[in-house]
Amino acid sequence: DLSKVMFITTGNLIDPIPSALQDRMEIIEIPGYTDLEKLKIARSFLIPRQMEENGITDKVLEITDKAILQMISQYTREAGLRNLEREIASVCRKVARKVAEGEKKKIRVTAGNLARFLGPPPYPPDEERDQNEVGVATGLAWTETGGEVLHVEASTMPGKGSLILTGHLGEVMKESAQAALTYTRAKGRTYGIKPNDFNNKEIHIHVPAGAIPKDGPSAGITMAVSLVSALSGIPVRKDVAMTGEITLRGRVLPVGGLKEKALAALRAGIRTVIIPHLNKKDLTELPPYLHKKVDFVSVKHMDEVLKIALADGSKSTKRRGTRKNL
Structure with missing residues (x-):
């Protein structure tokens, strides 16, 4: 008997859920993270976790705040953090390889050299309009x-x-x-x-x-x-x-x-x-x-x-x- 069981489900989109099922659910919409919230979560949880999984420490790798914000704005398009963690993991793997190859100096990832680790950004910023335009x-x-x-x-x-x-x-x-x-x-x-x-x-x-x-x-x-x-x-x-x-x-x-x-x-x-x-x-x-x-x-x-x-x-x-x- 499952009549008294409370099911908690999560999803990214409401539209694919059948209307009959939606009618039986209490839908709670949670807004996505802001860029600053993503930065804090990445700094406190994502980066330490990926460093540990790849066998490196903050003694060999430093990722600046500007580099993280650039990952957020130019390398990901998401309300959550899944792809951001993938990009951070990619950076950590490449640094771990450099360390395994004998790199002794601490590697500092900045907004200026981020493309060396992740390649060209897939979502570059729009070119700013330099003047008011008609239409x-x-x-x-x-x-x-x-x-x-x-x-x-x-x-x-x-x-x-x-x-x-x-x-x-x-x-x-x-x-x-x-x-x-x-x-x-x-x-x-x-x-x-x-x-x-x-x-x-x-x-x-x-x-x-x-x-x-x-x-x-x-x-x-x-x-x-x-x-x-x-x-x-x-x-x-x-x-x-x-x-x-x-x-x-x-x-x-x-x-x-x-x-x-x-x-x-x-x-x-x-x-x-x-x-x-x-x-x-x-x-x-x-x-x-x-x-x-x-x-x-x-x-x-x-x-x-x-x-x-x-x-x-x-x-x-x-x-x-x-x-x-x-």
Whole structure:
């Protein structure tokens, strides 16, 4: 009789679990570790364990904090620590081999020489935008492995008013683009966009990394900003990222994964993040150091988003086109 037995299970994804089984479970979602939490765990547990398993001590190997943080950001993409421990184990094995071959000096692994032990990083940091650009807005996305920075590009060309969407977008994201376009049509005059621009131009929205599927409503305000920028010629601030669902009336609705998205913004060097007003309560879950380094601006309407995200055209280079290196 198992009726009184409590089963405790763990998993990385909820979607593959059959709905009948989900209905019988109490699901507790645990957020992933922050980079600093991973650093502390690696320093206190992972590195000592791998050193012991590979027969070396801290007398022959030192791994700096910057090297560990580089492993976290450029060699792994995960909410947990499994792959990080694999990378640390790889470093320890190579050091153990050097010691076995007669190496007498203490080996110091730094951010500068980490590639000698692990090879080129599979997740190099995105190339930073050197100026405000027209039609390029920075959004934030949530994935099973954590948060990601999402660049949305919009461009216009002579045509018959059609909307082209590329970048392996899901149905929900395509609908968000349609809602963003409708809002832009309604508010176009405010930003010097003529009604005929929507009929005489073809509008193309692209989200880079086309091989990766993307879906969800949280890029709605990002698409709207890129559309207004592309049609008006007003650049978008490069130091601002945003997340939020948009309605036809321009309301900004709440989204999920705020912690992971905020951490992604910090990694990308972004210091201002626009969030829905109804997500303001979620800021209490963020670590204190994030509040010190990132300015979170809560908004209720798309008009507020545009006031923050659009740059002063007189101070920025107005240039139509899209960013190629992402």
